[in-house]
Amino acid sequence: MWQNDILVLPDDLIAFAWSAPMRDLAAKLELSDVGLKKLLTRCGVASPPQGYWNKIRAGKRVPALPKAPPRRPGEMGRASVDARFKKVLSIAAPLPSSGPFASALVPEDLEELHAQELQAIGKVAVSKTLDRPHKGLVQLLKQEQRRRDKNAEREWTFDEPKFDNTLSKRRLKIFNALFLALSKRGHDGDAYERDGEIHARAGIGDTYLGLDIGIVGSHRTVRQQGYLRPAPDLPASTPLALRIDPGFDRKNTVSWQDDGDAKLESKIAEIAAAIIVAGEKKFRLSLREAEERAERERIEKEKQRQEWLVQLNQKRLQNLRTSGELLRQAEDIRALVERVRRAIDDGSADIDASALDAWQRWALAEADRIDPVRSGQILTHLNEPSLISRPTPF
Secondary structure (H helix, E strand, O other): OOOOOEEEOHHHHHHHHOOOOHHHHHHHHOOOHHHHHHHHHHOOOOOOOOOHHHHHHOOOOOOOOOOOOOOOOOOOOOEEEOHHHHHOOOOOOOOOOOOOOOOOOOOOOHHHHHHHHHHHHOOOOOOOOOOOOOHHHHHHHHHHHHHHHHHHHOOOOOOOOOOOOHHHHHHHHHHHHHHHHHHHOOOEEEEEEEOOEEEEEEEEOOEEEEEEEEEOOOOOEEEEOOEEEEOOOOOOOOOEEEEEEOOOOOOOOEEEEOEOOEOHHHHHHHHHHHHHHHHHHHHHHHHHHHHHHHHHHHHHHHHHHHHHHHHHHHHHHHHHHHHHHHHHHHHHHHHHHHHHHHHHHHOOOOOOHHHHHHHHHHHHHHHHHHOHHHHOHHHHOOOOOOOOOOOOOO
16 A cells, blocks of 8 residues: 555455446546556456447446455455545545454354364365465566576586575475465465565555574575585474464464474465464554554644644734733823923923924834734734644745
């Protein structure tokens, strides 16, 4: 989901896609009809079949509006679309963290989900070769083949194959079997190489989990390009452990390992089912985390608003005191003008009439200029500060 995307109900998106010809809908969103169709396809929304609108105009029967598929494990139950869809669709709230979470494909109870997925996956065999790999391993295997080809052309190369030893091949075969088992249930997985290590993840609906296969216990190591790595001649029988890492942080992990005759290869179905359950569990936890995060943000915003209100009230009080001071100055000037006029009338002061008149006009104009009522300065504190919105600084 991109930062500016919005979440909408899948049924709302389908209803929109089937409400008018694609060209008319695209115009509402300022998109091309091809661009809109690609976006809808990415969201799993099929467009009306060819000739649909001609049949509508001719009054012929047409296919019924399709319904969105039920939520699968790890899915949000929402479609993520371009923010421009706000013009035509209502933003959907996430599922509440308290549930219910059940759908036709997801039982409310996670133990029931595990039993359901384990039965649906059935028996999983680990292939003896990687001739037909899962798509999530294709790029890694192609990169390995390029290394082999370069190595065959030259006597020495810095970038040698990373996973040609028997133990690494075993790890790749386990990942391959696991990804294929997940894909059987509509999920995904992929792996890539970084610094000579295999990094893998599973995609359960809209939720991703880290996966790792490591060696159990102590083992011989060698230094390769500055890193300590397992010795390349370790046998394939070296004990391995597979770990689910939901947060990619090595916390709250769940793991399986070779146990006597019960190798990881015999536990693929069980592990795949557990990964699906872990994906659904992480999704449910993410709803609670999102609500808690939203509450923290709400509290922080309220705190900022209150601090802003304090600043506004302080400024209001300062302006009020300024109004009082300006009013006193204006009244003092007016009192002085009146005092001078009385002195002239009493004969106690001898001032040229024209000069007095000019001075009086100037003094009273200055009094009016600084008078907070006449100048409008009183408006700076007349209304109570508002918490509704904080003005954007220039």
